Amino acid sequence: MSDNIVEIDNLSFGYKNRLLHKGINMVFPRGKVVAIMGGSGSGKTTLLRLIGGQLKPVSGQVKVAGKVVHEQDRSGLQALRRKMGMLFQQGALFTDLSVYENVAFPMREHTDLPESMIRDLVMMKLNAVGLRGARNLKATELSGGMARRVALARAVALDPSIIMYDEPFAGLDPISMAVICNLIRNLNDALGATSIIVTHDVQEVFSIADYVYFVANGVVAAEGSPEDLRKSELPFVHQFVHGEVDGPVPFHYAAPDYRQDILRSRNV
Amino acid sequence: MFSALAGMFGGIGHRIIDRLWRFGSGLRFFAYILIYSGESFRRLHLTIREIYFTGVLSLIIMLVSAFFVGMVLALQGYNTLQRYGSSEAIGVLVALSLVRELGPVVTALLFAGRAGTAITAEIGLMKATEQLSAMEMMAVSPIARVVAPRFWAGVLSMPLLAALFSMVGVLGGYMVAVPLIGVDSGAFWSQMQASVDFKEDILNGIIKSVVFGVACTLIALFEGFDAPPTAEGVSRATTRTVVNSSLAVLGLDFVMTSFMIVA
Numbered sequence: 361m362s363d364n365i366v367e368i369d370n371l372s373f374g375y376k377n378r379l380l381h382k383g384i385n386m387v388f389p390r391g392k393v394v395a396i397m398g399g400s401g402s403g404k405t406t407l408l409r410l411i412g413g414q415l416k417p418v419s420g421q422v423k424v425a426g427k428v429v430h431e432q433d434r435s436g437l438q439a440l441r442r443k444m445g446m447l448f449q450q451g452a453l454f455t456d457l458s459v460y461e462n463v464a465f466p467m468r469e470h471t472d473l474p475e476s477m478i479r480d481l482v483m484m485k486l487n488a489v490g491l492r493g494a495r496n497l498k499a500t501e502l503s504g505g506m507a508r509r510v511a512l513a514r515a516v517a518l519d520p521s522i523i524m525y526d527e528p529f530a531g532l533d534p535i536s537m538a539v540i541c542n543l544i545r546n547l548n549d550a551l552g553a554t555s556i557i558v559t560h561d562v563q564e565v566f567s568i569a570d571y572v573y574f575v576a577n578g579v580v581a582a583e584g585s586p587e588d589l590r591k592s593e594l595p596f597v598h599q600f601v602h603g604e605v606d607g608p609v610p611f612h613y614a615a616p617d618y619r620q621d622i623l624r625s626r627n628v
Numbered sequence: 629m630f631s632a633l634a635g636m637f638g639g640i641g642h643r644i645i646d647r648l649w650r651f652g653s654g655l656r657f658f659a660y661i662l663i664y665s666g667e668s669f670r671r672l673h674l675t676i677r678e679i680y681f682t683g684v685l686s687l688i689i690m691l692v693s694a695f696f697v698g699m700v701l702a703l704q705g706y707n708t709l710q711r712y713g714s715s716e717a718i719g720v721l722v723a724l725s726l727v728r729e730l731g732p733v734v735t736a737l738l739f740a741g742r743a744g745t746a747i748t749a750e751i752g753l754m755k756a757t758e759q760l761s762a763m764e765m766m767a768v769s770p771i772a773r774v775v776a777p778r779f780w781a782g783v784l785s786m787p788l789l790a791a792l793f794s795m796v797g798v799l800g801g802y803m804v805a806v807p808l809i810g811v812d813s814g815a816f817w818s819q820m821q822a823s824v825d826f827k828e829d830i831l832n833g834i835i836k837s838v839v840f841g842v843a844c845t846l847i848a849l850f851e852g853f854d855a856p857p858t859a860e861g862v863s864r865a866t867t868r869t870v871v872n873s874s875l876a877v878l879g880l881d882f883v884m885t886s887f888m889i890v891a
């Protein structure tokens with residue numbers, strides 16, 4: 361068995377007719393924290409969904425633990441997903457359950473643990489994200505940042521071996537951000553898991569990631585360890601790492617020329 | 629001119645194909661629910677919880693409506709029957725109308741408005757906020773965990789609600805006929821007892837309400853599950869639930885009644 365728990369080979373995918381990914385290659389070695397970065401709308405969330413088998417590639421493949429994800433039948437896919445934990449971009453907490461029940465949900469679904477054990481585990485996970493005291497709140501009574509932290513606790517509830525984080529730092533204050541940042545690294549090392557982090561926060565993720573992929577225009581535009589990328593002279597990487605407005609990464613969704621667009625709208 | 633006409637027919641054709649397509653997806657959805665139903669029986673508390681939300685919380689509006697429907701039936705019935713000098717038959721009239729028709733049909737219509745819309749909105753919102761996706765990623769099937777329990781809760785609740793509806797409706801009829809109008813209480817009950825047949829009337833009413841239960845719950849669940857994950861999508865789906873459920877109930881009622889009366 362190879363050392364890469366997730367492998368993406370020449371993957372292409374698009375919604376409707378527009379191709380979003382055009383031949384992406386990535387590997388995620390066991391035990392590492394790997395970041396995927398790229399502009400808004402560059403297809404990072406979509407990439408995580410492809411890994412999770414919620415979308416089918418147009419061509420190419422994603423392999424998880426040596427198995428091609430889109431060729432799995434239902435039970436094969438279920439088996440793969442049990443190895444994964446995913447933090448959704450919007451949290452996606454179950455609104456009809458309390459914080460406690462949200463974190464307990466995967467345990468109740470997939471294990472026969474006695475209630476006392478579930479309670480201990482839930483407390484442990486909630487304590488790690490600093491929300492043990494909020495366990496009796498309803499999911500709808502949380503702030504955005506709190507909801508995301510609860511979602512993180514839920515994502516790692518069953519100690520998965522692949523943890524995917526979609527924007528774990530968005531909407532967090534600097535203190536929580538630092539805590540969560542360390543938590544991701546520590547969890548990864550304690551569980552011997554592999555973490556995939558999708559984010560925009562260059563500084564945070566550079567401090568914990570082992571390897572970073574930059575996605576732009578549907579391909580991997582740059583990759584390397586954070587040290588390499590900091591030093592990189594690629595204009596694209598430079599722009600991203602230093603947050604410059606001008607550069608090869610377009611801020612705009614593909615659109616006709618601005619001037620033309622405005623002049624045309626005058627005429628209608 | 630020609631192209632406008634072609635466009636019109638094209639549009640109609642598209643809509644028909646679209647409807648058929650949705651109908652097909654609805655049936656496939658139904659099949660999935662049946663396949664995944666094991667879960668909702670093995671973990672009965674999930675279904676019981678939903679019976680509370682769909683059935684118990686609909687109870688008040690059902691019972692109040694039933695009481696009024698029964699009272700109105702008695703008033704209208706008395707008005708007509710007394711012309712033929714058979715005002716004692718009012719109990720029969722109220723009971724048969726309720727058990728055979730109004731009980732199942734009005735219950736189903738109220739159910740679509742009260743519980744059906746709630747189901748559609750809830751599932752649509754769960755989809756819009758990625759809760760269903762999250763569940764899927766946790767290797768938990770949303771159909772088994774979310775949809776199937778709600779389905780069985782609806783299917784079980786409907787006949788019970790319809791039975792209660794008929795009972796309370798008869799009570800409402802009694803209140804108008806006996807204390808208010810002065811029909812003889814003994815005649816009211818004994819005629820009713822003599823003319824309401826278990827198989828012909830009550831059983832057929834139960835069959836109807838079970839079918840309506842399947843139809844209304846299925847439509848509500850499907851519309852929610854199929855809704856575009858946006859605020860507008862969910863609101864439209866909720867409207868469609870009421871419209872489609874009502875049409876389905878009335879259409880199915882006609883079909884079933886004609887079979888039952890001929891048979």
Ligand SMILES: Nc1ncnc2c1ncn2[C@@H]1O[C@H](COP(=O)(O)OP(=O)(O)OP(=O)(O)O)[C@@H](O)[C@H]1O
Nearest residue numbers: 375376380398399400401402403404405406407449
């Ligand atoms: N369900 C969908 N149907 C059609 N297009 C979609 C759908 N989901 C996403 N897209 C499109 O795919 C593109 C990539 O979306 P995705 O959510 O993967 O971006 P992202 O990289 O995660 O962006 P962000 O950093 O803003 O979260 C976007 O342009 C979006 O318009």
Ligand SMILES: [Mg+2]
Nearest residue numbers: 404405449526
């Ligand atoms: Mg995203």
